[in-house]
Amino acid sequence: MVEEFAFDNTEERRKSRQNGTGWIEVIVGSMFSGKSEELIRRLNRARIARQKVQVFKPSIDARYSVEEIASHSGHKHDSKPVSSTAEMLASIMHDTQVVGIDEGQFFDMELIEAVNRLASEGKRVIVAGLDQDYTGRPFEPMPQLLSVAEFITKTHAICVKCGSTANYSQRTVESEARVEVGASDKYEARCRKCFVPHSDSPTIHE
Ligand code: ADP
Ligand code: ZN
Numbered sequence: 001m002v003e004e005f006a007f008d009n010t011e012e013r014r015k016s017r018q019n020g021t022g023w024i025e026v027i028v029g030s031m032f033s034g035k036s037e038e039l040i041r042r043l044n045r046a047r048i049a050r051q052k053v054q055v056f057k058p059s060i061d062a063r064y065s066v067e068e069i070a071s072h073s074g075h076k077h078d079s080k081p082v083s084s085t086a087e088m089l090a091s092i093m094h095d096t097q098v099v100g101i102d103e104g105q106f107f108d109m110e111l112i113e114a115v116n117r118l119a120s121e122g123k124r125v126i127v128a129g130l131d132q133d134y135t136g137r138p139f140e141p142m143p144q145l146l147s148v149a150e151f152i153t154k155t156h157a158i159c160v161k162c163g164s165t166a167n168y169s170q171r172t173v174e175s176e177a178r179v180e181v182g183a184s185d186k187y188e189a190r191c192r193k194c195f196v197p198h199s200d201s202p203t204i205h206e
Helices: 010-018 035-048 085-091 110-120 142-148
Strands: 023-029 053-058 068-070 076-078 080-082 098-101 124-130 151-155 168-171 187-190
Touching (some): 023 035, 023 110, 023 142, 035 053, 035 076, 080 085, 085 110, 098 110, 110 124, 110 142, 124 142
Parallel strands (some): 023 124
Antiparallel strands (some): 168 187
């Protein structure tokens, strides 16, 4: 069993803040692993600390609400839907201290340079997203973001088949499109043993 997820970079963050520099935090994992929950938790704490926070999500992800990011467990945070990295950059204000981005895997590759630039300008940037698509392939631009981030958190779900630590998002409907927006109606969390990489496998519909 993988150790229960623990995250404490308080010391590093304190040092970074003293030097006046920004940094990048990336939260990755399968669907239902708690990425949005963790992102919302960090954003709420930044707001309690009276920091200026701006949150974005790709407009492709319209689940639950267009003006909010939401977790499967019902936590919410205001967010602005954007159709590209360029649109996001255009609406980030000079005095914003914390930039939150959910569903990072639906952004274009320009996101990598953009978050690097924002961090270099002194902002704390937190990106959450799927690290793998429904076939288990790395989901760009998340792998590249993991490379440039100062801090990385991997979250895990519970396999719905056997209760083990789940690292995969199993698609449960017929579709070969890489992007098929949905939640428990179209996906379930599975461990390495229970994951079936191909959508045409009969075990998906058992
Ligand atoms: P993500 O952003 O990674 O998709 P969320 O933060 O939206 O995840 O949702 C996490 C929540 O999903 C959990 O706290 C739990 O309430 C719920 N959940 C539903 N199915 C599962 C599962 N198989 N494993 C773990 N959590 C699950
Ligand atoms: Zn399993």
